[in-house]
Amino acid sequence: MADRLLIEVSDRQAGTSLLLEQVGAFASLHHLPVQIQRDTELALDEVVSNIMRHGYGHDGPYRITVELAVKRGVLEIQVIDDARAFNPIEERDPNTDRPLAERPLGGLGLYLVKRLMDRLEYSRRGDQNHLVMTRTIGDVSES
Secondary structure, eight states: OOSEEEEEEOSHHHHHHHHHHHHHHHHHHTTOOHHHHHHHHHHHHHHHHHIIIIIIOSSOOOOEEEEEEEETTEEEEEEEEOSSOOOGGGSOOOOTTSOGGGSOSSOHHHHHHHHHSSEEEEEEETTEEEEEEEEEOOOOOOO
16 A cells, blocks of 8 residues: 555646545545545645745746655645745634624635644745645554
């Protein structure tokens, strides 16, 4: 069983669709609970879409690398890109206590990612953003 999955995303539609398809296959191979698979797909879709839309600011091609690994009961997801520097951890969470009509547009996606994952780490290395997201999966044995 492959403990790692490495995916290169280079365009918006096909890249995102292929990413989510491969994440689903990886989750099935590792017998990940359906909720963890869905949370991972949602978090990755949000992060990769934000990189494309805000980091690059154009329609591609993009250079985004996504790596998934299962290590000792933890799913580790690395997202590396060469878009403009952006640390999602430093983004302030939106005020969700205010009525929806009074809130500014945007900002909920990263808030959601922070809630879906157990931990996020960010670093800028040279001209690349490195985001590591982890989610505890516990002891997932083969069926």
